[in-house]
Amino acid sequence: MATIKDLAKEADLAVGTVSRVLNNRGYISKETRNKVYSAMKRIGYSPNAFAQGLSKKKMDCIAVIVPHIVHPYFAKMISRLEKEASKRGYKVIIFNSSGDAAKESDELLRYQSSFISGALLFSADISAEALMNFRIPLVLVEREPAGNAVSIQCDNVAGGRLAANHLIKKGCRNLIVISSLNTADMPGDDRENEFVRVCSESGATVKRYSAGSEQYISLDYHDLICRALNENPDCDGIFATSDLIAAQVIQECGRKGLRIPEDIKLVGFDDVELAGLTTPTITTVHQPIREIAEAAIETIEKLNEEKKVPRKIVLPVTLIERDSA
């Protein structure tokens, strides 16, 4: 098989020049390029030989299993995970499970006998018991550790508290919390629980509205929000446990002629791009997505090297003030 040296000789050019042409780096004249291309044809050189040199390191992949790719939290998370993985020489493989535990389980089993270095699971659908089955480095995000699988979470309790204190400080006394899927005993449930606790402690009234799995999968919370507004005409403050829900609260308030922040103050959760793209922009609890991604990839790497890792990592959140409260 012809090598890059053979190609350089045939093209009558330096190996470095040929490498630049193949790699498309720096300025190369059209004439030089053509010399290389015709030499390639003459000697039947395929750049594979060259590429092999580049990729001595085997391609290490980390699998990311999410219930949704388009949900703004997961889109941002995948973007960050790709960045952190790339820094450490890993590729990211994504799998959209639509919250189907059997699919997730099959997928994890498949990874075991493949080239996957580890997996990140953003789901509570597979039971903790079943997680014991999988013999690959496994990081759970926003659920409690199980078996050998370790956990990374944001400080959901602090997030609920920040939201409550902010709305109370702004004068809200009749509050609503609209949350997504509060059934699976997940760390994220603490956002709502702590919010309710702090509001009640301060003497404010607070009502809970929780979405079911149908809304979580369709990403459409309008009916639930509409009902919450109808049942609580005195409401002056809303905590939505994701910015996606908060954006839909803005829409439903708009339809009912309720002004944000004048009539109702609104705090979201996540701090994804969407929070800056609505009118008004959304005051929200910032999730440390970059730090979660960093910790997740680092943990997979350490597990592969058989190093000790913390069983649970909880990362801090902050409140970002924008226009909605």
Next chain:
Amino acid sequence: MATIKDLAKEADLAVGTVSRVLNNRGYISKETRNKVYSAMKRIGYSPNAFAQGLSKKKMDCIAVIVPHIVHPYFAKMISRLEKEASKRGYKVIIFNSSGDAAKESDELLRYQSSFISGALLFSADISAEALMNFRIPLVLVEREPAGNAVSIQCDNVAGGRLAANHLIKKGCRNLIVISSLNTADMPGDDRENEFVRVCSESGATVKRYSAGSEQYISLDYHDLICRALNENPDCDGIFATSDLIAAQVIQECGRKGLRIPEDIKLVGFDDVELAGLTTPTITTVHQPIREIAEAAIETIEKLNEEKKVPRKIVLPVTLIERDSA
């Protein structure tokens, strides 16, 4: 090495039952589970052996190179690609290039000597000439075919025409088009070009505002939009060549006290989730993202089977009327 049969014998259960436990499928009593787990420990059985059976087919991967993962168009596209790939037994590997041609080029070279079945490139950064170098099935989305790389596009010309005709029908006479990155001679430029042609033909005035690569990478078009509004106080209609730009037009109009659709009518492009999450919701040109994803994965598969594929596929767009125009 112990097999699933050995495990079933040790646990005194049927192979099917053990398989269901390992695969976490159907109802299994806690007692049965525990039997399997203790048998596993006793004989040192690792589910890998079982998993190997499941994954007789090798793991085929398709790489997707995008300039941004969080851009709503790419988030939706990745989601659809994962779905279509999954149907055909492929995994999706994602690579965020931030529009860096050298990175994209390195990445494509690396794929050649790996297990990647093909790549989808959503970028015009690598030159057509350089694309000739790569010896893997390659599909270009929203750029013209080059070398062996085939192209899939939406009907950008029809999209520009739909937007122009809709705004003119609604009575707009002083129009602006705000587009992202119109420098690289891309099919997407036709959205703007055809819009301008149709508006001019109908006797309406139309001004162009094009973003640079800085805005394209930061996803922040506010300054450009603010300038466009300041320079055109009579503007009564805006065509934004993405919904992301349209959402920011809504924000800038809000800041200036301009009402949409009363004062200014607005049409976007893409029909991503965001278009339904703003207030008002965005009237937009629907991109056939599902169909593009389907065609892209099908094309990679055909190229792998060395079947003939069209050099260029153009898929139709439609106008979706919402509240902004």
